[in-house]
Amino acid sequence: MSGSVRERRRFRQQSRRNLTAAPTSGAAVAVVGGGLGGLVAYATLRHVGFDDVTVFGTDTDPAAVWRERAAAIRQRFMRSESDGHVAPASFPGLAVRAALRTGSPGPLLRSVADRYNPPVDDFLAHVAEVRQRTAWDDALVRARVNRISAVEDGFDLDGRGVFRYVLIAPGHPGLARPDELAGDPRAVHAYEPHEYADNVEVVGAGMAAATEWLNALAAGANVTSVRRREPERRPLNLPRTLFSRRGLAAFHRTPQAERIGLLRRYSAPSYPPGRRWDEPLERAAAEGRFRVSAGLNGATQVICATGFRRGFRHDALLARLVDEHRLETAEDWIVLAPDSTIPALSDESRTLALAGVPAQWAFPAADTLAGMKYAAHRFAARVVACPTP
Numbered sequence: 001m002s003g004s005v006r007e008r009r010r011f012r013q014q015s016r017r018n019l020t021a022a023p024t025s026g027a028a029v030a031v032v033g034g035g036l037g038g039l040v041a042y043a044t045l046r047h048v049g050f051d052d053v054t055v056f057g058t059d060t061d062p063a064a065v066w067r068e069r070a071a072a073i074r075q076r077f078m079r080s081e082s083d084g085h086v087a088p089a090s091f092p093g094l095a096v097r098a099a100l101r102t103g104s105p106g107p108l109l110r111s112v113a114d115r116y117n118p119p120v121d122d123f124l125a126h127v128a129e130v131r132q133r134t135a136w137d138d139a140l141v142r143a144r145v146n147r148i149s150a151v152e153d154g155f156d157l158d159g160r161g162v163f164r165y166v167l168i169a170p171g172h173p174g175l176a177r178p179d180e181l182a183g184d185p186r187a188v189h190a191y192e193p194h195e196y197a198d199n200v201e202v203v204g205a206g207m208a209a210a211t212e213w214l215n216a217l218a219a220g221a222n223v224t225s226v227r228r229r230e231p232e233r234r235p236l237n238l239p240r241t242l243f244s245r246r247g248l249a250a251f252h253r254t255p256q257a258e259r260i261g262l263l264r265r266y267s268a269p270s271y272p273p274g275r276r277w278d279e280p281l282e283r284a285a286a287e288g289r290f291r292v293s294a295g296l297n298g299a300t301q302v303i304c305a306t307g308f309r310r311g312f313r314h315d316a317l318l319a320r321l322v323d324e325h326r327l328e329t330a331e332d333w334i335v336l337a338p339d340s341t342i343p344a345l346s347d348e349s350r351t352l353a354l355a356g357v358p359a360q361w362a363f364p365a366a367d368t369l370a371g372m373k374y375a376a377h378r379f380a381a382r383v384v385a386c387p388t389p
């Protein structure tokens with residue numbers, strides 16, 4: 001086993017140990033945001049014995065938002081690996097499940113070498129199973145929370161109730177589009193449903209852009225990749241060290257100004273290395289059907305693989321929370337404790353935590369299933385430690 005694999009296993013064991021204490025009563029618990037991050041938190045709370053959890057969300061299906069975006073770019077395999085799932089414990093991961101289902105050791109062998117990317121269909125079937133097994137639909141209140149106010153011993157959510165423990169998992173605050181393409185009828189965002197024209201320009205250089213190059217080429221289009229810099233190539237969306245205890249501890253020790261710089265650097269576009277990506281591009285380039293350009297050149301369709309708007313200010317709930325409670329921020333980020341809680345609003349009597357992309361200050365890869373687990377486990381550990389009122 002490589003050092004990094006051993007390190008990650010130790011890290012997961014530590015997370016599990018944090019959750020072994022028996023739960024106490026008296027904790028009113030809410031999750032705001034009913035996407036994958038909300039499901040991971042909810043399933044983790046159920047796993048440690050809390051049945052009385054309220055989830056506020058906009059969709060009944062926790063995969064609704066993700067499913068639509070993944071379908072738009074025709075994603076067939078996860079970028080994450082076996083442990084990129086929504087169940088509370090890391091084991092069994094999606095590779096073990098696939099091996100048991102198919103009777104083939106292939107997924108396990110590839111997983112040991114960090115080379116197993118589960119099919120999207122398997123992942124979605126697993127989400128549906130966890131949703132059903134945990135009675136998610138019974139916990140869900142279909143409502144958008146517009147305001148979270150700190151009150152004595154808890155948080156008032158829009159007047160719907162006071163909860164001592166609240167985890168906010170609101171997802172990304174909308175799609176990012178280049179200003180120069182505003183109102184341009186040729187432009188479509190990669191995460192919105194679309195077909196391919198004969199001549200396609202793809203703006204961006206991350207995983208969605210790379211997926212779109214291959215999709216458009218397979219559909220017979222001529223493709224121009226519009227990008228200002230060369231993308232990084234790495235299997236996961238951030239360096240593996242940031243998923244380990246040691247790498248994360250180093251990040252947490254980094255002074256604020258430097259930390260902002262790191263988070264900006266980590267958000268640079270990247271997609272995985274490998275022949276699966278390179279060969280179709282090399283072939284198409286040789287045929288004159290794929291090229292790279294620094295600017296737009298008047299193609300009939302422009303696909304904006306430009307990801308999401310960045311920063312808590314684009315999320316009305318978070319912006320209001322920060323302004324009304326004068327929370328500490330650092331440029332685009334809300335400053336969090338290493339356990340993903342908001343320090344000014346969390347003590348032994350109550351906890352307000354973030355998960356998903358707004359939790360990057362605590363875990364740079366917060367917008368991954370591993371990041372969601374990180375926040376969920378630490379949140380559940382605080383609920384478990386809750387003193388009986």
Ligand SMILES: Cc1cc2nc3c(=O)[nH]c(=O)nc-3n(C[C@H](O)[C@H](O)[C@H](O)COP(=O)(O)OP(=O)(O)OC[C@H]3O[C@@H](n4cnc5c(N)ncnc54)[C@H](O)[C@@H]3O)c2cc1C
Binds near residue numbers: 370
């Ligand atoms: C195409 C694509 C592929 C990806 N592939 C991978 C992968 O392979 N592996 C991996 O680990 N990660 C992957 N990710 C990253 C991550 O898993 C997704 O971004 C995931 O959807 C994030 O989950 P979330 O719960 O934070 O946000 P979302 O899934 O967007 O869910 C947030 C939910 O909360 C609701 N909400 C927001 N505000 C409120 C409010 N105030 N009150 C009530 N409800 C609210 C929203 O309407 C939404 O339903 C991928 C992302 C994309 C876009």
